[in-house]
Amino acid sequence: MRCPxxxxxxxxxxxxxxxxGAIRRRRECLNDRCGKRFTTYEKIDSVERFVIKKDGxxxxxxxxxxxxxxxKACEKRNISHDKIEKIIKDLEENIQNKKEIETKKIGEFVMKNLKKIDKVAYIRFASVYRDFEDVDDFKDLMKEVRE
Ligand SMILES: [Zn+2]
Known part of the structure; x- marks a missing residue:
């Protein structure tokens, strides 16, 4: 945001x-010779959300x-459409005020919620979204699920 x-x-x-329905921000110019204050408005409903992928x-x-x-993770599992819809709705509410969100955060949110519903669906989803640094991470996850 440039100083006007x-x-x-x-x-x-x-x-x-x-x-x-707008975010109002008071800003201050950081230029020593200026230092003026101004206000910006941003309409919430016009905000387009972006996801930031792992590679940036x-x-x-x-x-x-x-x-x-x-x-896809819930395929052939006994999980109602409503339950899936609920996860996505909760996710949307969760990121409502964010302009940018990391895909990792979305993955974590979905995993957390799937885990409560169905362990198999959780594992399937996790294997796609979670970044397994090494084999130990995966072992930890399997252990977590078994418990
Ligand atoms: Zn300025």
């Missing part, structure tokens, strides 16, 4: 609040993609 007075790219947010790439948040991922 001196175009300095460095500003800091001194106050942030939400009102009437960004792409628009795609609800359907997450939904399909969960569906």
């Amino acid at each position: 007075y001196c175009q300095n790219p460095e500003t800091k947010v001194t106050d942030k609040r939400e009102s009437g 790439r960004r792409e628009p948040f795609n609800r359907d993609k997450v939904f399909l991922g969960v569906m």
